[in-house]
Amino acid sequence: MSLRIEDNATDLPCLASRAAESHKGDFGRALLVGGSRGMAGAVALAGLATLRGGAGLVKLAVPRGIQETVASFEPSYMTVALAEDAAGRIAVQSTESLEPLLQEATAVTLGPGLGRSGDLTQLVAELYQNIGRPLVLDADALNALAEQRDVLPSPGGPRIFTPHVGEFVRLVGDESTKETPADASHQAAIKLARTCGIVLVLKGHRTLVTDGEKAYLGATGNPGMATGGSGDVLTGVITALLCQGLPPLHAARLGVHVHGTAGDMAVAELGQVSMIASDLVRFLPGAFGRAES
Numbered sequence: 001m002s003l004r005i006e007d008n009a010t011d012l013p014c015l016a017s018r019a020a021e022s023h024k025g026d027f028g029r030a031l032l033v034g035g036s037r038g039m040a041g042a043v044a045l046a047g048l049a050t051l052r053g054g055a056g057l058v059k060l061a062v063p064r065g066i067q068e069t070v071a072s073f074e075p076s077y078m079t080v081a082l083a084e085d086a087a088g089r090i091a092v093q094s095t096e097s098l099e100p101l102l103q104e105a106t107a108v109t110l111g112p113g114l115g116r117s118g119d120l121t122q123l124v125a126e127l128y129q130n131i132g133r134p135l136v137l138d139a140d141a142l143n144a145l146a147e148q149r150d151v152l153p154s155p156g157g158p159r160i161f162t163p164h165v166g167e168f169v170r171l172v173g174d175e176s177t178k179e180t181p182a183d184a185s186h187q188a189a190i191k192l193a194r195t196c197g198i199v200l201v202l203k204g205h206r207t208l209v210t211d212g213e214k215a216y217l218g219a220t221g222n223p224g225m226a227t228g229g230s231g232d233v234l235t236g237v238i239t240a241l242l243c244q245g246l247p248p249l250h251a252a253r254l255g256v257h258v259h260g261t262a263g264d265m266a267v268a269e270l271g272q273v274s275m276i277a278s279d280l281v282r283f284l285p286g287a288f289g290r291a292e293s
Contacts, residue, residue, distance in 0.1 A: 002183075003190050008209060008216035008257055013250035014292065015054070015241070027056030028106035028243025032236070033098065033127075034139075035062035035070060035113040037088025042113030042139065044073040045229045045277055046236035050109075051076050052284040053240025053255070061101055063090050085117065092119035095126070102127075107134045107242035111141030112232045120144060125151045134158040134242045134251075138235040139167070146170035152196045158248045159198040162235050168202055182206075190215050199248045201238070203231060207256050211249045220260025224267040229277025234259045237284065254291065261287035 030050045035043035043060055050058045058077040062070050063084035071079045082094040124144035129151055142163050172188055186208050193200040194212025202208040207218035238255035262283040266275050
C-alpha cells in the first residue's frame with residue numbers, strides 16, 4: 001500500500017532557542033570527510049554550510065594535497081590532512097587517522113568531492129556499517145554503496161542519504177526507475193528507506209524526505225538551484241542540524257526547507273540563470289530567520 005506523502009512545510013521541526021550562557025561545545029562537533037584533487041570545492045562548500053547551519057565546531061578531513069586549498073576557503077572551520085593515493089584521493093590507510101576524529105564527532109558527513117576507487121568503496125562500507133554516530137552520505141559515498149548494495153540493510157547507526165535521481169537509481173539498481181512517474185519513484189524511495197532503516201532525501205523538484213514510515217514533499221526551492229555544489233550545501237545544513245540535536249528525520253526536513261528557502265531568496269535577487277551554490281550559503285542566515293518566524 002502506498003504511503004501518504006505530506007507537505008514538508010506543515011508542522012516543520014525547529015531548533016531550540018539558545019541559552020544566554022551557551023558555548024560552542026553546546027552545538028556539536030561536525031566532521032566532514034571528502035575532497036580529492038580537483039574537487040576541493042565540494043567539501044569546502046559543505047563545510048561552509050555546516051558553519052552557517054549552526055554547528056559549534058566544524059572539521060574537514062581531506063587528502064593532504066588539497067588541505068591548504070580547502071583551508072583557504074574559510075578560517076572558521078578546521079582542516080585535517082589525510083594520507084592520499086597517487087590520484088589525490090583519500091587513501092585507505094587513513095582509517096587509523098580518522099578513528100579519533102570519528103570518536104569526538106557529534107555527526108559525520110561522508111562523500112562530497114570524495115572521488116572513486118576500490119579502496120574508497122571499501123572504506124565507505126566500513127564506515128557505513130561501523131560508525132555509531134549519525135552519518136550523512138552524499139555523492140560518491142552513495143555511488144560506493146551502490147556497488148555493494150548488500151551492506152545497505154546493516155547501518156551502524158543513524159543514516160541520512162541525500163541522492164539526486166541518478167544516484168538513487170544506482171542505489172536501487174534499477175535503471176527503469178529513472179523513467180518512472182514521480183509518484184512511483186517516491187514510493188521506491190520510501191521502500192528503500194524502510195528496508196534499510198535510513199532517512200532518504202531524494203533531491204529534485206519538490207524534494208522527498210522519508211524514513212519509510214513518514215514522507216514529506218518539499219515546498220521550497222526553484223530551478224536556479226540546479227547548479228554544481230547545491231547538494232553539498234544541503235548536506236552541510238543537515239549535518240549542522242544533527243549536531244544541534246535534531247533527530248535524523250527532523251534534521252532532514254528542516255534542512256531541505258531552509259536550503260530551498262535560501263534558494264528562493266537568492267533567486268529573487270540574482271535570478272535563476274546566474275545563481276551559484278555559494279549564493280545559497282550566503283542566504284542561509286535569512287532562510288533560518290524565516291523558518292523561525
